[in-house]
Amino acid sequence: MNLNNIKPASGSTHNSKRIGRGQGSGKGGTSTKGHKGQKSRAGYSQKIGFEGGQMPLQRRLPKFGFKNVNRKEFKGINLDTIQLLIDTKGVQGDITKDVLVANGLVSKNDLVKILGRGELKSNVSITADKFTKTAEEAINKVGGKAITL
Numbered sequence: 806m807n808l809n810n811i812k813p814a815s816g817s818t819h820n821s822k823r824i825g826r827g828q829g830s831g832k833g834g835t836s837t838k839g840h841k842g843q844k845s846r847a848g849y850s851q852k853i854g855f856e857g858g859q860m861p862l863q864r865r866l867p868k869f870g871f872k873n874v875n876r877k878e879f880k881g882i883n884l885d886t887i888q889l890l891i892d893t894k895g896v897q898g899d900i901t902k903d904v905l906v907a908n909g910l911v912s913k914n915d916l917v918k919i920l921g922r923g924e925l926k927s928n929v930s931i932t933a934d935k936f937t938k939t940a941e942e943a944i945n946k947v948g949g950k951a952i953t954l
Contacts, residue, residue, distance in 0.1 A: 879935060880915040884943055885923020887931065901932045925949070 825836035838845040854861045882905065890896050890908060905911045919931060921939030928948035936944075941951045 877916060879918035880911045881918050881920045882910055882933075883920045883922040884925045884940055886910065887919070887929075888923060888925050888927065891927050891929065897929075899930050899932065919944075919951070 824832045827833045917933040918935040919933045919940045930950035932952040944951045
């Protein structure tokens with residue numbers, strides 16, 4: 806091994822053209838940055854959305870809509886999903902948030918709302934943060950309990 810046949814490890818080099826290493830490289834002088842100006846200087850950075858002094862798009866467009874800071878976002882679970890859980894996973898007795906988290910239907914910080922789509926055949930007591938009227942009626946009709954937290 807000599808100095809004239811040393812090569813970098815494979816994958817360690819990314820750029821095939823060496824920029825700013827003199828005129829012999831073909832990319833010397835201005836180092837592909839054009840002539841003078843702010844963009845050719847070191848440390849140049851531009852604000853996101855800057856359009857050269859023109860009023861940026863996000864300021865030209867009007868504001869619209871309303872965001873309620875007190876909104877509560879519920880994760881909806883339908884009765885047919887609960888019935889599927891009972892049939893396939895063999896869940897018995899009470900269905901609580903812990904059971905839903907363990908089976909991957911909700912995460913531990915979600916608020917749970919039981920929705921009325923589908924049919925419930927098993928009489929189980931379901932504990933959740935909220936129920937729709939149709940879901941509560943369907944649970945009670947089968948002989949189960951809808952317990953609101």
